[in-house]
Amino acid sequence: MAAPGKSGNRPLLPLYRHLLQALGPQHWWPGDSAFEIALGALLTQNTAWRNVEQALRNLRNRGWLQPEAVATAPLEELEQLLRPSGYYRQKARRARDLARWWLAHGGEEGLRSLPTETLRRELLRLKGIGPETADSILLYAFHRPVFVVDAYTRRILSRHGFPLPPDYEGLRKFMEDQLPRSVPLYQEFHALLVAVGKHFCRRSPRCTGCPVADLWGPGQGV
DNA sequence: ACCCAGGGTCATA
DNA sequence: TATGACCATGGG
Numbered sequence: 716m717a718a719p720g721k722s723g724n725r726p727l728l729p730l731y732r733h734l735l736q737a738l739g740p741q742h743w744w745p746g747d748s749a750f751e752i753a754l755g756a757l758l759t760q761n762t763a764w765r766n767v768e769q770a771l772r773n774l775r776n777r778g779w780l781q782p783e784a785v786a787t788a789p790l791e792e793l794e795q796l797l798r799p800s801g802y803y804r805q806k807a808r809r810a811r812d813l814a815r816w817w818l819a820h821g822g823e824e825g826l827r828s829l830p831t832e833t834l835r836r837e838l839l840r841l842k843g844i845g846p847e848t849a850d851s852i853l854l855y856a857f858h859r860p861v862f863v864v865d866a867y868t869r870r871i872l873s874r875h876g877f878p879l880p881p882d883y884e885g886l887r888k889f890m891e892d893q894l895p896r897s898v899p900l901y902q903e904f905h906a907l908l909v910a911v912g913k914h915f916c917r918r919s920p921r922c923t924g925c926p927v928a929d930l931w932g933p934g935q936g937v
Numbered sequence: 938a939c940c941c942a943g944g945g946t947c948a949t950a
Numbered sequence: 951t952a953t954g955a956c957c958a959t960g961g962g
Contacts, residue, residue: 760944766959801959845945865943909943
């Protein structure tokens, strides 16, 4: 159940409020349709969002931002459009697989009718969709209350003394147990943690100016 | 020139 | 189970 220890002294909700006030809303996830959001989640793997935007623009300009188009597109054309997002050969195949999967499951309507656990299992069966990508799709495309854990989440909390479960599922459960079950909160909190990681952890290893440090003091290593 | 981004898969030990 | 190689573009 609720884990004892340091996490009890540093509840996550105040951190969320503080980050939101310090950094403002992050406006995630840009995208006009659930499919576009899911596609973005796939394309942004280990890739700067800027590059993903260009790839999505290419698809939009070509009129291919729907699952029907991606599912039937010639692979080589798809590759060229996705080129700016990196790993473009893998990603073209995986995008096509995702689109076919999407249609095979009855499109957005069909997928929306599935329970979260079922939807998650089905997503994870696709090659190229691991836990973080699956959870991003669940949270941002289908508005399911699933906390998205990424390397920044682990690094930031670990740096500030949280004893964390070593595996993805464990940390996800930890986060969900510590927070109110709220989709908008999960969406915003994950985005804020990414913002902190990008702007402070790397730029300033000693946590100077970091809003997390305002609350919890400078962290240790990691 | 080097580092790494809103990860995941696969081969090897 | 646990590393390491690999995927590839673009900005700092």
